Amino acid sequence: MFDVAIIGCGVVGAATAFMLSQRECSVVVLEKENDVATGATRANSAIIHAGYDPEPGTKMARLNVRGVELAQKLCKELDVPYIQNGSLVLAFDETDDKTVEKLYHRGVENGVPGLEIISGDEARKREPNLSKQVTSALWAPSAGIINPWEYALAMIETAVRNGVELRRECAVTGLNKTDAGWSIETTKGTVEAKYVVNAAGVHSEEIHNMAAEPAFKIIPNRGEYYLMDKSDGGRANSVLFQCPSAAGKGVLISPTVGGNLIVGPSADNAEDGDCVGTTAAGLASVREKAMKTMPDLTYRGAIRNFAGMRANSDQADFFVQVSAPGFVDLACIKSPGLSAAPAIAEEAVVLLEGEGLALPAKAECITTRRRIIFNELTQEEKAKVIAGNPLYGRVICRCETITEGEIVHSLHCPVPPVSIDGVKRRAGAGLGRCQGGFCGPRVAEIIARELGIPMVDMLKDTAGTNILIGETKQKNK
Amino acid sequence: MNHYELIVIGGGPAGLAAALAAYEQGLRKILIVERDKELGGILNQCIHNGFGLHHFKEELTGPEYAGRFVEMLKDTNVEVALDTMVLEITREREVHAVSVAKGYQVLKGDSVILAMGCRERTRGAIAIPGDRPAGVFTAGTAQRYLNMEGYMVGRRIVILGSGDIGLIMARRMTLEGAKVLACVEVMPYSGGLNRNIVQCLQDYDIPLYLSHTITDIRGKGRVEGVTVSQVDARRNPIPGTEMHFDCDTVLLSVGLIPENELTRQAEITMDPRTNGAVVYENMETALPGVFACGNVVHVHDLVDFVTAESMRAGRAAAAYVQKGEADDAGLITLKNGDGVTYTVPQRIRPGNVENAEVFFRVNRVCGASEIRVMSGDTQIAKFKRAHLAPGEMERIMLPKKLLEKAGSELTVGIVEL
Ligand SMILES: Cc1cc2nc3c(=O)[nH]c(=O)nc-3n(C[C@H](O)[C@H](O)[C@H](O)COP(=O)(O)OP(=O)(O)OC[C@H]3O[C@@H](n4cnc5c(N)ncnc54)[C@H](O)[C@@H]3O)c2cc1C
Ligand SMILES: Cc1cc2nc3c(=O)[nH]c(=O)nc-3n(C[C@H](O)[C@H](O)[C@H](O)COP(=O)(O)OP(=O)(O)OC[C@H]3O[C@@H](n4cnc5c(N)ncnc54)[C@H](O)[C@@H]3O)c2cc1C
Numbered sequence: 081m082f083d084v085a086i087i088g089c090g091v092v093g094a095a096t097a098f099m100l101s102q103r104e105c106s107v108v109v110l111e112k113e114n115d116v117a118t119g120a121t122r123a124n125s126a127i128i129h130a131g132y133d134p135e136p137g138t139k140m141a142r143l144n145v146r147g148v149e150l151a152q153k154l155c156k157e158l159d160v161p162y163i164q165n166g167s168l169v170l171a172f173d174e175t176d177d178k179t180v181e182k183l184y185h186r187g188v189e190n191g192v193p194g195l196e197i198i199s200g201d202e203a204r205k206r207e208p209n210l211s212k213q214v215t216s217a218l219w220a221p222s223a224g225i226i227n228p229w230e231y232a233l234a235m236i237e238t239a240v241r242n243g244v245e246l247r248r249e250c251a252v253t254g255l256n257k258t259d260a261g262w263s264i265e266t267t268k269g270t271v272e273a274k275y276v277v278n279a280a281g282v283h284s285e286e287i288h289n290m291a292a293e294p295a296f297k298i299i300p301n302r303g304e305y306y307l308m309d310k311s312d313g314g315r316a317n318s319v320l321f322q323c324p325s326a327a328g329k330g331v332l333i334s335p336t337v338g339g340n341l342i343v344g345p346s347a348d349n350a351e352d353g354d355c356v357g358t359t360a361a362g363l364a365s366v367r368e369k370a371m372k373t374m375p376d377l378t379y380r381g382a383i384r385n386f387a388g389m390r391a392n393s394d395q396a397d398f399f400v401q402v403s404a405p406g407f408v409d410l411a412c413i414k415s416p417g418l419s420a421a422p423a424i425a426e427e428a429v430v431l432l433e434g435e436g437l438a439l440p441a442k443a444e445c446i447t448t449r450r451r452i453i454f455n456e457l458t459q460e461e462k463a464k465v466i467a468g469n470p471l472y473g474r475v476i477c478r479c480e481t482i483t484e485g486e487i488v489h490s491l492h493c494p495v496p497p498v499s500i501d502g503v504k505r506r507a508g509a510g511l512g513r514c515q516g517g518f519c520g521p522r523v524a525e526i527i528a529r530e531l532g533i534p535m536v537d538m539l540k541d542t543a544g545t546n547i548l549i550g551e552t553k554q555k556n557k
Numbered sequence: 558m559n560h561y562e563l564i565v566i567g568g569g570p571a572g573l574a575a576a577l578a579a580y581e582q583g584l585r586k587i588l589i590v591e592r593d594k595e596l597g598g599i600l601n602q603c604i605h606n607g608f609g610l611h612h613f614k615e616e617l618t619g620p621e622y623a624g625r626f627v628e629m630l631k632d633t634n635v636e637v638a639l640d641t642m643v644l645e646i647t648r649e650r651e652v653h654a655v656s657v658a659k660g661y662q663v664l665k666g667d668s669v670i671l672a673m674g675c676r677e678r679t680r681g682a683i684a685i686p687g688d689r690p691a692g693v694f695t696a697g698t699a700q701r702y703l704n705m706e707g708y709m710v711g712r713r714i715v716i717l718g719s720g721d722i723g724l725i726m727a728r729r730m731t732l733e734g735a736k737v738l739a740c741v742e743v744m745p746y747s748g749g750l751n752r753n754i755v756q757c758l759q760d761y762d763i764p765l766y767l768s769h770t771i772t773d774i775r776g777k778g779r780v781e782g783v784t785v786s787q788v789d790a791r792r793n794p795i796p797g798t799e800m801h802f803d804c805d806t807v808l809l810s811v812g813l814i815p816e817n818e819l820t821r822q823a824e825i826t827m828d829p830r831t832n833g834a835v836v837y838e839n840m841e842t843a844l845p846g847v848f849a850c851g852n853v854v855h856v857h858d859l860v861d862f863v864t865a866e867s868m869r870a871g872r873a874a875a876a877y878v879q880k881g882e883a884d885d886a887g888l889i890t891l892k893n894g895d896g897v898t899y900t901v902p903q904r905i906r907p908g909n910v911e912n913a914e915v916f917f918r919v920n921r922v923c924g925a926s927e928i929r930v931m932s933g934d935t936q937i938a939k940f941k942r943a944h945l946a947p948g949e950m951e952r953i954m955l956p957k958k959l960l961e962k963a964g965s966e967l968t969v970g971i972v973e974l
Contacts, residue, residue: 355688358687358689481644518676521706549709
């Protein structure tokens with residue numbers, strides 16, 4: 081019997097596990113996929129929003145602003161790529177100018193630090209590629225960019241090191257109230273826990289309905305993106321949003337922490353919350369809208385398209401509350417869910433305590449993490465690292481200069497990957513301009529060797545994504 | 558610091574030929590740095606025939622062709638550093654490399670030859686919409702799995718792009734028992750060699766759809782199917798022309814991009830049309846003492862031309878070390894005239910050559926044509942061709958006495974007769 085079972089290991093589930101791992105309690109995280117952070121957490125804009133967007137007084141507003149504070153601290157402690165590069169909300173006409181003012185006042189009310197309205201010319205001085213049509217902009221210095229899946233990984237890894245149990249390929253299929261708490265049916269048997277936390281993202285409605293009367297409706301909404309080569313990364317310095325208007329929220333253009341440029345997202349309601357394909361229409365709408373911000377942007381440097389699924393809902397606010405005895409919903413976590421995640425987790429701790437779970441702080445626990453990122457080291461440091469472990473002298477991913485040392489390290493971390501994309505998310509191999517074309521087969525070999533997985537069973541990503549179908553005639557002979 | 562007369566980066570056919578040529582010219586401290594565990598470059602995975610018809614006057618497989626050069630190396634004292642990756646070259650010709658065996662090394666070259674080859678364009682570069690299942694490979698990656706590691710990547714295949722690697726893989730997969738359903742090409746002509754269209758598609762009854770492209774990929778785990786649509790003259794899909802193929806694999810053969818990260822880092826002048834360095838007649842880049850050859854300069858379809866070009870680079874590097882910088886009196890810049898997408902070299906120093914060999918590609922398929930070389934309004938040379946196609950690289954020779962007559966600019970163009 082666990083004290084707490086967390087359902088779903090996106091950034092919200094991971095943050096909750098991380099916060100609870102610093103308290104005296106036993107925690108299990110149940111994740112349906114073969115890896116963590118494969119839902120909305122891996123496919124989003126990767127922005128830590130400053131917090132001027134949500135309506136004052138909402139949970140979203142409070143948790144967003146608190147989340148930014150926590151992100152600054154956590155990213156430093158857990159070695160997560162995060163750059164506080166600020167954001168601009170761009171106005172293109174008088175109506176937009178008014179919206180910018182409204183956002184400014186909203187932000188001030190929400191407690192967002194350092195907000196400032198600047199002129200179009202000032203904006204262009206900071207962002208030389210900006211359209212001449214920009215009339216004014218809201219500058220928010222506390223906004224930033226982050227590696228979203230690394231954020232989740234860092235928190236769940238640390239939680240696991242602190243004793244949290246993570247069960248993967250363990251989908252929750254039913255919840256039954258018991259005297260002691262909850263009996264949780266999963267694809268890997270029954271799990272007993274006193275308390276349950278629902279962090280199932282786009283599936284949070286299904287999980288809620290297993291425990292309580294229906295209270296909200298998830299309306300999955302797809303956002304599609306272009307990711308551009310590093311040679312395009314310098315086209316923007318800050319996060320460049322367009323003013324929300326009657327025509328919609330617009331698209332953003334931003335550098336990523338990896339030095340690429342991200343352009344998107346589109347917004348379309350989707351039938352199937354698990355279907356994260358891209359569409360010709362969605363990609364076209366991204367290109368068309370982005371032109372407004374940067375008329376000269378071309379897509380010659382595109383290296384990848386992807387789509388993420390927002391857990392939009394019929395709720396205006398995050399659905400963060402106790403919905404049944406000992407059952408906490410962290411549901412309807414749409415944007416700015418990534419920014420708010422650690423604050424949502426803090427809230428979960430408070431809600432659990434309110435439900436009667438005693439959560440004294442652990443006398444000793446791990447709250448920091450360090451990684452070797454070979455490419456970021458100085459020449460002397462590189463020499464030293466290779467001297468310590470020669471595998472750091474073999475570059476496997478040539479686009480991102482990721483070494484065998486980093487890949488092997490990721491394969492033996494507390495939450496080891498089981499697929500080529502899993503290695504990509506941890507070590508960065510395959511994220512670059514050739515998208516794993518070169519290193520994919522080599523990474524597969526290393527996974528096979530280190531984890532003892534036969535090559536023919538090698539997965540690109542989640543279950544069913546086998547890359548090979550068998551051996552060739554010659555090899556069979 | 559380790560010092561060499563010549564450091565060659567890349568041990569594919571380009572690097573091998575360049576090193577051997579420099580050795581023949583008398584250099585005795587030469588190092589080839591190769592990131593793979595063996596020499597030969599992309600040839601190692603090209604187990605089909607068709608290499609060396611020009612250079613060796615016989616048909617060899619890729620590994621055999623590379624093997625000849627590796628064999629020749631044995632009689633020299635050229636050093637080879639395998640499993641060693643060059644991370645950076647500086648403008649002072651310092652080469653920073655890492656390896657398991659030797660750690661972080663800084664090597665100094667009196668001259669440097671860039672021979673890093675190229676990489677394949679991927680799905681993201683051409684923005685094919687749809688799901689992102691397993692089973693979408695670049696043709697070269699599939700070739701590596703198949704030919705070097707002995708694994709099949711799929712059973713029912715659709716190939717996008719009619720570049721040579723895709724064509725070769727159509728045949729290879731068929732011989733391995735897979736069914737290649739179609740080869741789909743967005744342009745109205747193939748990007749590959751005509752002989753490959755015949756030998757790899759037609760001989761196996763694989764349909765080639767010109768002016769078509771993949772407009773959707775479906776599949777949750779593995780690819781389950783693709784939609785192929787016809788495109789109009791501006792390459793936009795035409796609604797209503799959709800065809801569906803049930804396949805488990807998509808191979809992409811949609812172009813190669815010279816691998817010039819090191820070149821860019823060293824701020825060597827690039828040509829946006831080739832995606833390679835701007836080079837002189839002897840394959841020297843804009844940075845004196847640094848030369849480039851092979852696919853890193855421009856994408857070749859025949860390895861024999863890589864060899865010829867690379868030997869020129871090797872000889873020039875030796876001359877640079879032995880005699881110093883070349884004389885650039887009377888510098889001629891080559892311009893692209895009608896129908897020509899690029900030329901290599903882009904600059905010629907007439908004092909430095911007997912015959913300048915110029916490679917170029919055309920932007921459309923033409924019947925009987927004339928290649929015209931113009932100096933202002935004056936035509937200084939013409940060459941007849943029965944046929945021109947973007948998939949086949951063209952080569953002309955400009956003799957010295959002709960170059961001496963030319964002004965500071967020459968334009969290479971084509972006219973269909
Ligand atoms: C296009 C887009 C752009 C965005 N941009 C931003 C942004 O820039 N800034 C920002 O702050 N936020 C942004 N967001 C929002 C942010 O990404 C999400 O709010 C956040 O990632 C949600 O995390 P989560 O853990 O709730 O959900 P998820 O990451 O989706 O995790 C849910 C997990 O639950 C698991 N699960 C589901 N059902 C079950 C089950 N039955 N049993 C076990 N496990 C289950 C899933 O497999 C998944 O791993 C964006 C979202 C999208 C889609
Ligand atoms: C699939 C395919 C089929 C072909 N078929 C034919 C054919 O039938 N007939 C024919 O004549 N030609 C054919 N060709 C063309 C011919 O093989 C190529 O033009 C030729 O291999 C290019 O030689 P290269 O040395 O420039 O590049 P590569 O062969 O690519 O060699 C480049 C080398 O540089 C190394 N390298 C790169 N960066 C670094 C670094 N930073 N540090 C250290 N080492 C580095 C690489 O590992 C590689 O070994 C084919 C090519 C391909 C890809």
